[in-house]
Amino acid sequence: GENVEQHPSTLSVQEGDSAVIKCTxxxxxxxxxxxxxxxxxxxxxxxxxxxxxxxxxxxxRIAVTLNKTAKHFSxxxxxxxxxxxxxxxxxxxxxxxxxxxxxxxxGGTRVLVKP
Amino acid sequence: xxxxxxxxxxxxCKSGTSVKIECRxxxxxxxxxxxxxxxxxxxxxxxxxxxxxxxxTYEQGVEKDKFLINHASLTLSTLTVTSAHPEDSSxxxxxxxxxxxxxxxxHFGNGTRLTVT
Numbered sequence: 001g002e003n004v005e006q007h008p009s010t011l012s013v014q015e016g017d018s019a020v021i022k023c024t025x026x027x028x029x030x031x032x033x034x035x036x037x038x039x040x041x042x043x044x045x046x047x048x049x050x051x052x053x054x055x056x057x058x059x060x061r062i063a064v065t066l067n068k069t070a071k072h073f074s075x076x077x078x079x080x081x082x083x084x085x086x087x088x089x090x091x092x093x094x095x096x097x098x099x100x101x102x103x104x105x106x107g108g109t110r111v112l113v114k115p
Numbered sequence: 116x117x118x119x120x121x122x123x124x125x126x127x128c129k130s131g132t133s134v135k136i137e138c139r140x141x142x143x144x145x146x147x148x149x150x151x152x153x154x155x156x157x158x159x160x161x162x163x164x165x166x167x168x169x170x171x172t173y174e175q176g177v178e179k180d181k182f183l184i185n186h187a188s189l190t191l192s193t194l195t196v197t198s199a200h201p202e203d204s205s206x207x208x209x210x211x212x213x214x215x216x217x218x219x220x221x222h223f224g225n226g227t228r229l230t231v232t
Contacts, residue, residue: 043223
């Protein structure tokens with residue numbers, strides 16, 4: 001099955017700096033890569049996703065890049081703010097059928113933005 | 116707003132008892148829902164795939180007789196933790212995709228924190 005590795009496990013940045021989280025996946029058939037943000041005790045919230053036919057996607061301060069050849073994808077957060085502090089999870093999915101995605105999650109990155 | 120609702124948000128039960136957790140898709144039909152478990156400071160681990168009108172598909176290492184899944188309608192899946200033990204204490208989260216087809220975003224319920232005493 002799919003295996004997703006995520007680094008680093010913790011990341012501390014100064015407010016205003018950038019944060020980068022990297023993930024690698026093992027199954028070349030994976031074609032959908034979402035990123036989730038989870039605050040303490042709450043549900044994971046989808047913040048951005050990318051499909052395998054796209055190399056980069058950006059949404060305001062958040063961007064994701066995908067390198068299919070190397071089987072890795074990254075999350076970039078620019079101009080970090082204290083409210084960006086949370087645990088971020090990457091995930092990979094492969095064609096499961098008509099009904100939805102079967103996601104394998106990375107181990108998570110705890111991001112702390114220091115004011 | 117939330118598109119997947121989960122209930123209860125937390126529950127405390129005694130060892131040996133059973134607990135039922137409900138997951139509902141709001142304003143859309145979900146033929147497939149997924150159940151995850153998350154231990155403190157760890158990632159989300161897929162437990163099983165819930166299929167409307169048929170048996171659930173369990174991941175390796177997950178006991179199907181212990182974690183009973185029923186997907187009786189297109190908007191409701193339930194997870195029953197039977198004969199709960201303290202090691203079953205965890206955060207259980209369901210998810211569903213609003214759109215049909217793979218590569219559709221998954222939305223998560225608010226989770227259920229189960230504590231078994």
